Amino acid sequence: MDESSEVRMSRRDLLIAGAVTVSGAAVPSAMAQPPQAQAGPVASHVSFSVNGKPASLKLDTRTTLLDALREHLRLTGTKKGCDQGQCGACTVIVDGRRINSCLTLAIMHEGAKITTIEGLGDKDRMHPMQAAFVRHDGYQCGYCTPGQICSAVAVLDEIRQGIPSHVSADLNAPPQPTGAEIRERMSGNICRCGAYSNILDAITEVGGGKA
Ligand code: FES
Numbered sequence: 001m002d003e004s005s006e007v008r009m010s011r012r013d014l015l016i017a018g019a020v021t022v023s024g025a026a027v028p029s030a031m032a033q034p035p036q037a038q039a040g041p042v043a044s045h046v047s048f049s050v051n052g053k054p055a056s057l058k059l060d061t062r063t064t065l066l067d068a069l070r071e072h073l074r075l076t077g078t079k080k081g082c083d084q085g086q087c088g089a090c091t092v093i094v095d096g097r098r099i100n101s102c103l104t105l106a107i108m109h110e111g112a113k114i115t116t117i118e119g120l121g122d123k124d125r126m127h128p129m130q131a132a133f134v135r136h137d138g139y140q141c142g143y144c145t146p147g148q149i150c151s152a153v154a155v156l157d158e159i160r161q162g163i164p165s166h167v168s169a170d171l172n173a174p175p176q177p178t179g180a181e182i183r184e185r186m187s188g189n190i191c192r193c194g195a196y197s198n199i200l201d202a203i204t205e206v207g208g209g210k211a
């Protein structure tokens, strides 16, 4: 074996050794699973109050509040539209604030007070907002309506509390339930049937403003 073949062998050996080293390092890391994947879904307990009644659930930690309400508590008045925060059909009131229940995990609401459309009223004892929606024909198919009504109730509370919106002209004066204020604040609740003008009339009537 001459000097050049020794050099060639050395390079070949080096390449083989390098390949072995790389594959030896890469294979275990590629096969390694994240701890969660090995452990499987994680369940957790959560307790909150829904429509004045205590609820205690053991849930996969990935369960949204929307699915907890609909699938676990059978409160199907809250609707799943887009399931990604775009339509407002899933709006519920949590500790006085309206939220999209599809965008939040149930386990984040330990101890919370949750109100759904079922908690606002029923057909024999309707909430004033529900009655106004009926009076003004504020719906057609009705799919968006529970979210619209929950949102509308919280919107009027926001206005009463003096919380400004993007269209509030004077941040030093309390906002009023004008058409512009209500339209802006309700803009996250989509109605595919286009019942917007009647929805606005209903909310305006309850808010005591002018559409
Ligand atoms: S279902 Fe939650 S925003 Fe559409």
Ligand code: FES
Binding pocket: 138, 139, 140, 141, 142, 143, 144, 145, 190, 191, 192, 193, 194, 195
């Ligand atoms: S009433 Fe049909 S989507 Fe609003």
